[in-house]
Amino acid sequence: MRLRLVENPPNPYLTQHVEWLEPPPPARVEIYEEASGSLLSRNESPDLPFTWSVNPYRGCQHACAYCYARPYHEYLGLGAGTDFDTKLIVKTNAADLLRKEFRKRTWKREMVNFSGITDCYQLIEASYGITRACLEVCLEFANPVTVATKGFLVVRDADLLARLNALAGAKVCISIPFSDAETAKLIEPQAPPPARRFEAVRRLSEAGVPVSVLVAPLIPGLNDRDIPKILEQAAAAGARFASYTALRLPGSVESVFISRLREVMPLRADRVLNRLRDIRGGRLSESRFGKRMRGSGTYWESIRDLFVISRKRYGLDKNDESDPVPTRPVVDHRRANEHVQLGFDFRR
Numbered sequence: 001m002r003l004r005l006v007e008n009p010p011n012p013y014l015t016q017h018v019e020w021l022e023p024p025p026p027a028r029v030e031i032y033e034e035a036s037g038s039l040l041s042r043n044e045s046p047d048l049p050f051t052w053s054v055n056p057y058r059g060c061q062h063a064c065a066y067c068y069a070r071p072y073h074e075y076l077g078l079g080a081g082t083d084f085d086t087k088l089i090v091k092t093n094a095a096d097l098l099r100k101e102f103r104k105r106t107w108k109r110e111m112v113n114f115s116g117i118t119d120c121y122q123l124i125e126a127s128y129g130i131t132r133a134c135l136e137v138c139l140e141f142a143n144p145v146t147v148a149t150k151g152f153l154v155v156r157d158a159d160l161l162a163r164l165n166a167l168a169g170a171k172v173c174i175s176i177p178f179s180d181a182e183t184a185k186l187i188e189p190q191a192p193p194p195a196r197r198f199e200a201v202r203r204l205s206e207a208g209v210p211v212s213v214l215v216a217p218l219i220p221g222l223n224d225r226d227i228p229k230i231l232e233q234a235a236a237a238g239a240r241f242a243s244y245t246a247l248r249l250p251g252s253v254e255s256v257f258i259s260r261l262r263e264v265m266p267l268r269a270d271r272v273l274n275r276l277r278d279i280r281g282g283r284l285s286e287s288r289f290g291k292r293m294r295g296s297g298t299y300w301e302s303i304r305d306l307f308v309i310s311r312k313r314y315g316l317d318k319n320d321e322s323d324p325v326p327t328r329p330v331v332d333h334r335r336a337n338e339h340v341q342l343g344f345d346f347r348r
Contacts, residue, residue: 027082029061031124032089039097041116047293050146053116054098056130058089061122062150062191065260066217069117071251080252081259085190088124095133102141111169112138114147121151123190132157135164144169148214150176152192152200158207165209173212173243174201176234177219179226186264187222194230198237205238213239213316215307217247220295221275222268224303228310235314242316244307245293246300247276249285275299 041053059073063085070080078087091097101107114120120131135157138145145164147154154161154172164170174197178184181193192200204211213234218224231242249257262269276284279295286292295303311317 027086029086029088032087033092034089035093036091036097039091039094040101040112043116045289047289050111050113052110053113054094054120054134055116055118056091056094056114056120056128056134057118057122057124058091059084059087060118061085061088061124062119062188064150064188064191065257066187066219066247066249066253068248068250068253070253070256072117074252081256088122090124090128091130092128094130095137098134098137099140102137102143109141109143109168111144111146114145115149119149119151120147121149121153123151123153125151125153126156132160135160135170138170139164139167142168146171146173148173148175150174150188150191150197152196155200155203158204158209161204162208171210171212172204173214174204174239175214175216176230177215177217177226178223179229179233183223187260194233198233201234201237201239205240210241211237211239212241212243214243214245216243216245218244218303218307219247219272219276220279220299220303221272224306227303227306228313231307231310231314231316235316239316240318242307242311242314246279246295248292250287250292254284279303 039054041055043051043053058076060067060069067084070084073084073087074080076089078084114131114134125131135145137143139160145168147161147170149172154174161170161172176194176197178187179194181195184191184194201211201213213230215223215227215230218227227244234242247257258269258273261272265272273284279297279300280286281296294300308317
């Protein structure tokens with residue numbers, strides 16, 4: 001792993017910020033173990049079609065410059081930059097906590113989404129196995145799940161996910177925003193290359209696990225032209241569905257993304273940022289529910305049309321939704337199994 005120099009934007013929750021008086025040291029991976037008090041996180045955003053999520057880790061080694069989850073590290077008194085990539089927290093008692101939640105009489109076997117503010121199949125999962133342990137609990141209680149990841153390690157659990165799918169429902173969404181390995185390496189430096197992720201799609205599909213490909217984030221002027229190639233390869237690998245979301249830059253993510261973009265693509269940076277302003281009404285970011293995962297304007301409409309046409313061409317539109325980013329309706333959370341995650345219908 002090539003370690004970057006320590007670089008974090010100011011933490012808005014701290015009263016002090018340290019500036020280096022000399023070149024900063026390399027960022028080293030540090031792993032902290034914690035016994036968490038809770039595991040299931042409840043989502044109230046209407047933009048996300050699930051209520052409950054599980055995050056076995058905090059921080060993510062994939063180091064994606066655009067990751068919307070970076071500000072969550074600031075709540076811990078850490079930075080949203082290299083701290084998020086290298087200061088990793090492992091919830092060692094995650095499986096026990098999940099089992100405890102499932103044993104409650106109030107739990108109604110609602111779908112649980114794995115990953116939300118981290119990637120549950122990042123590199124340290126190979127050593128800790130927290131995600132697999134949690135999936136085994138889901139199998140034990142016949143609880144449906146979806147998994148969102150960039151990690152190739154998900155294929156290790158193909159057998160487990162196939163059994164869970166047959167029993168209760170288990171779907172995997174592989175995030176592949178770039179078709180070109182070199183570009184992906186610049187923006188997602190520690191994530192598996194696109195070819196490796198397409199291989200994960202193939203192996204999971206062959207194991208009997210339904211797979212969706214998420215082209216996200218779509219960064220106008222950078223990866224929108226990759227859409228047809230990504231969907232063609234996704235279909236060839238056995239994916240059943242495809243969806244997308246627009247780039248979001250909440251809080252400190254904006255400075256992290258711009259810094260990385262100017263560092264690795266100095267000649268393209270202004271063009272990308274101007275295109276991003278085109279789809280955000282002159283701004284770089286949009287925080288309003290219902291709008292933050294979409295764009296607007298002529299350029300965005302051309303991206304949307306390209307995706308819809310390509311998705312239909314390669315047979316990845318089986319969910320038959322006009323908009324690939326569904327808005328979650330208001331639901332009674334006491335009712336079980338009435339959520340749709342990225343085109344996967346869990347109604348029974």
